[in-house]
Amino acid sequence: MLQTIYLANPRGFCAGVKYAISYVEQVQAQSDEQIYVRKEIVHNRRVVEDMKKRGIRFINELGEAPDGATVIFSAHGVSPAVVEDAKLRNMKVGDATCPLVTRVHRKARRYKDEYQIIYIGHQGHDEAIGTMGEAKMYLVESPEDVEKLTDRIDPEKPITYLMQTTLSVADTQIIVNRISELFPSVEHPAKDDICYATTERQEAVAQMMDSIDAMLVIGADNSSNSLRLLQLAQKSRPSSFKVTSSEDLDKEYLEKNRIRILGITAGASTPQILVDEIIEKLRYFYPGVEVQLFPDSREDSMSFKLPGKLLN
CATH class of the missing domain: 3.40.1010.20 (4-hydroxy-3-methylbut-2-enyl diphosphate reductase, catalytic domain)
Structure with a gap:
């Protein structure tokens, strides 16, 4: 018993989730227009359903909202292609991306012209899709995935890696260790991306x-x-x-x-x-x-x- x-x-x-929810609430309070949120604001059905009851509409793609509409990007972030699409549709855009995810996006933009980037994350996760839209990256989910990169990455050119912010600390370290073993010249970021x-x-x-x-x-x-x-x-x-x-x-x-x-x-x-x-x-x-x-x-x-x- x-x-x-x-x-x-x-x-x-966490602070990022509180930030995203407060962001949507404030935009709705300051606007008389219908508010759309692209994807789930955070990954919790209860939160999404509560927002729907308050009149927030959730869409999977921007085309589901009319041109010129007010659209908020979720806490997981979006790729530059989505931002550009919103501009072409003359949308008023709000960005509820967690600041820690935004930091990873900035690093991706900083690295993309000089480094070959390995991205440690989960295929299909909203955060991974958004971050990988910033630059060419090689997605890995396991040490075995790292091993498959040996014929795709040039060890003579600069290499670094980024991480999805919601990963297991211990499991990610195993992947990082394998990256270091196979690519000894890899440049380790000054700070891990796991939030x-x-x-x-x-x-x-x-x-x-x-x-x-x-x-x-x-x-x-x-x-x-x-x-x-x-x-x-x-x-x-x-x-x-x-x-x-x-x-x-x-x-x-x-x-x-x-x-x-x-x-x-x-x-x-x-x-x-x-x-x-x-x-x-x-x-x-x-x-x-x-x-x-x-x-x-x-x-x-x-x-x-x-x-x-x-x-x-």
Whole structure:
């Protein structure tokens, strides 16, 4: 029977997600026009549905909105081709891209004329698509992918690499090590691209592993950072699992795996209300369960200021 729930800290919304949501809210408050958002503003269905209820319309491509419309780019960023398309359509553009993703885009533009760029990321992820639109890059998802580049990259010419911001720190280091082994001349960026929120949330989960029976990760199925948290937890506690909402909770699973002490964390795009609803349902299952912050956990204190001019 479940006895204790430890809450990881930090968990849930990161500064980039808060920035993107606040951005959309402020644009809507300052405009009388219909607001369109290209792609999901963040990878969480609850957040998207709440915005739809407030009148925000979500589109996959710019052609789904009329020329001249007000369109906001999501937190994951877009390629220069999308920006150019918006200009051709005379759209008023707002950019809710996470500032840490924007930093990776700037590095790509800086490197593109001089370096062969290896991009460590996930094929098809919105962030990867946007970043790779900035320059010619070689996408790798594993050490094996790096090995396939030996006949495509010239070791005599400058080489560097960039990363998707939501990756597993440990898994990415394995890929970086393989890049270094196969391309000894590679220039390592001064700072890794994996964002502080991803790193801190992974560190918080790792810190809890010896004190729990399983970790519950709350996050969307298309949330890269949520999936990385689950993979990290399952390495030490195989019965760890992920849910997208309280409806996914299965008391039988908890009983079958004899989970007495459960850790809870949430992906960087998961709202606190989802965490609250899941805790409420666990309390319904187990009325006497104790819920507390994991000892020695720390708060996420970073924030990003919105730009003075929201639309271009």
